[in-house]
Amino acid sequence: MKKISFAVALSLLLVGGISASADEVTYAGPGGLYQELMKKTTFDPAKTKYGLTVNLDNIKSIADARMQVQSGNPTWDIVEVPEQQCRSAEADTLFENIDYSLVPNAADLPDNLKGKNWIGGFTRYAMVLVWNKKTYGANPPSSWADFFDVAKFPGTRAMYNQPRMMAELTLLGDGVDKAKMYPLDVERAIRKMEGFRKNITVFYETYGQATQLLANGEIDMMALTNGRASAIAADYGQFAYTLNEGIADNGCLAILKGTKNPKAAMKALNAFIDREFQANIGAESTYGPVNPKAFDVGTISAEKMEQLPTYPPVLEKMLLLDAGWWAKNEVDVVPRWLRMMQK
Structure with missing residues (x-):
């Protein structure tokens, strides 16, 4: 050797x-x-x-x-x-x-x-609509238009306390075609939210807080990430969610x-x-x-x-968030959104 x-x-x-x-x-x-x-x-x-x-x-x-x-x-x-x-x-x-x-x-x-x-x-995850099945039974909400329809779907509501994604779902609820979402009509979203925010019980700060609001029975429907929505649906059994019109980001x-x-x-x-x-x-x-x-x-x-x-087939039903648009415009949108929230 x-x-x-x-x-x-x-x-x-x-x-x-x-x-x-x-x-x-x-x-x-x-x-x-x-x-x-x-x-x-x-x-x-x-x-x-x-x-x-x-x-x-x-x-x-x-x-x-x-x-x-x-x-x-x-x-x-x-x-x-x-x-x-x-x-x-x-x-x-x-x-x-x-x-x-x-x-x-x-x-x-x-x-x-x-x-x-x-x-x-x-x-990629999505911001989706989640609701309490005990509240809405066999006729649950299925779109952001339903989220904004307090006459047909009464109950407590919650949204994330940021314009990103919340502006998009507000515009979807106001009838904007997802194919024509960008550039965002920020003024339209703000006008819609100004007239509706009295119907929002909580603007939550963290997803953990949002999950707790559902678990405690304080909120009947809310905008929440699909991962959190799936977890609470599995853990508690009384909640459901839809990926329809979810706002997808990655x-x-x-x-x-x-x-x-x-x-x-x-x-x-x-x-x-x-x-x-x-x-x-x-x-x-x-x-x-x-x-x-x-x-x-x-x-x-x-x-x-x-x-x-x-x-x-699921992605076809969703809105893909335009991260490029937000990268260029968030610095202008956030102050305008916050001013509206403080009125």
């Missing part, structure tokens, strides 16, 4: 170490149960299929990512934030441009989820400028949108996978598909 010299052995160890570190990235996401779901469905299997190790951290907003980049020594490689925030930072030097030759799975994504320096991921994934592992980060993006891992997400939750090919894998049951915001 040939002996290996110390120098050769050391060089092999160094090469091995470089290879291992090159396939290790740190992802910063919203944390909580969502991040646990991503670990189970995507990060853990990525180690086997792609030889990729994903370390986890939490991010509160894109401001955290900006601080990392400005430090000159970012400890995160990839961040997940709402698509609107990625679009707001699109022209900045915050993110690395994506080399799509290293992200072949992106070919599965629709074009509107492939930015210059970000991609859609991991999931997160985005981006690589921080100055990452020490750019190729590994590209490899990670590719793994994160793998159709098999995306199918795992759909099978394990009510988050909609952003990769449409996930529905062809065979992991998600036909019954479960009907609960997911990205399943094509």
